Amino acid sequence: MSQSKETISRTMSRIHSKDTSIELKLRKSLWHEGFRYRKNYKMLPGSPDIALTKYKIAIFCDSEFFHGKDWEVLKPRLEAGNNPDYWVKKIGRNRERDIEVDKKLIALGWTVIHFWGKDILKRTDECITVIKETIWDMELEPYTYEKDEDL
Numbered sequence: 001m002s003q004s005k006e007t008i009s010r011t012m013s014r015i016h017s018k019d020t021s022i023e024l025k026l027r028k029s030l031w032h033e034g035f036r037y038r039k040n041y042k043m044l045p046g047s048p049d050i051a052l053t054k055y056k057i058a059i060f061c062d063s064e065f066f067h068g069k070d071w072e073v074l075k076p077r078l079e080a081g082n083n084p085d086y087w088v089k090k091i092g093r094n095r096e097r098d099i100e101v102d103k104k105l106i107a108l109g110w111t112v113i114h115f116w117g118k119d120i121l122k123r124t125d126e127c128i129t130v131i132k133e134t135i136w137d138m139e140l141e142p143y144t145y146e147k148d149e150d151l
Contacts (some may be wrong), residue, residue: 022061022117023049029124030131040149042108047100056110060098063117068095111138 004030018040026052030037041051041058048058068074068091078087093100102112 019116020061020063022063022115023121024122025063025124026050026059026115026127029128033128033132035131044108045099045104048105048112052131055130055138057134057140058105058110058112060112060114061117061120062070062098062114066091066094067114067116068092069100069116071095 023039027037027039030050030052033084035052036054038051038053040049041053042049044051044058046060049061050059051057052059062069065074071091074091075088078084078091078107081087098114105112111135113130113131120127
C-alpha cells in the first residue's frame with residue numbers, strides 16, 4: 001500500500017530529534033532510580049540525549065530506522081523503495097556520524113552507551129541495569145589499579 005507524498009511529509013514532520021518517546025521513557029526511569037542527568041547536553045560532541053555528568057556517561061537513544069539497525073537488511077529495502085539515493089545516503093551518514101561522535105567522546109574520557117528505541121520501550125529495566133553495571137564497573141576500576149600497584 002503506497003502512501004501519498006502529503007501523508008509521508010506530514011508523518012516525517014512529526015518526527016523530532018529531542019524529547020522523543022524513547023528518550024522520555026528512559027529519562028523517567030533514570031530519574032525514578034535517583035539518577036540526575038543533563039538532556040541534549042550541548043557541551044559534548046553529538047549532544048548526547050542523556051549525559052550523566054557525575055559518571056561521564058553519554059547515552060544515545062537511537063531509533064532503528066534513522067540509525068540503521070540491521071543495516072545489511074535495511075539498506076536493500078531502502079534501495080528498492082521510494083527515493084533510495086536520499087535515504088541510503090542519509091542513514092549511511094547518520095551511522096558514520098555516530099561512530100565519529102563516539103570516538104570524540106571516548107577521547108574526552110566519556111563512556112558511550114547506545115540503546116535502540118524498541119529496547120528502551122520493551123525492556124527499560126534492562127537498559128537501566130546496563131547503566132548501573134557500567135557505573136559499578138567504573139567505581140571498581142580505581143580499586144583494581146591500586147591493588148595492581150601493590151604487586
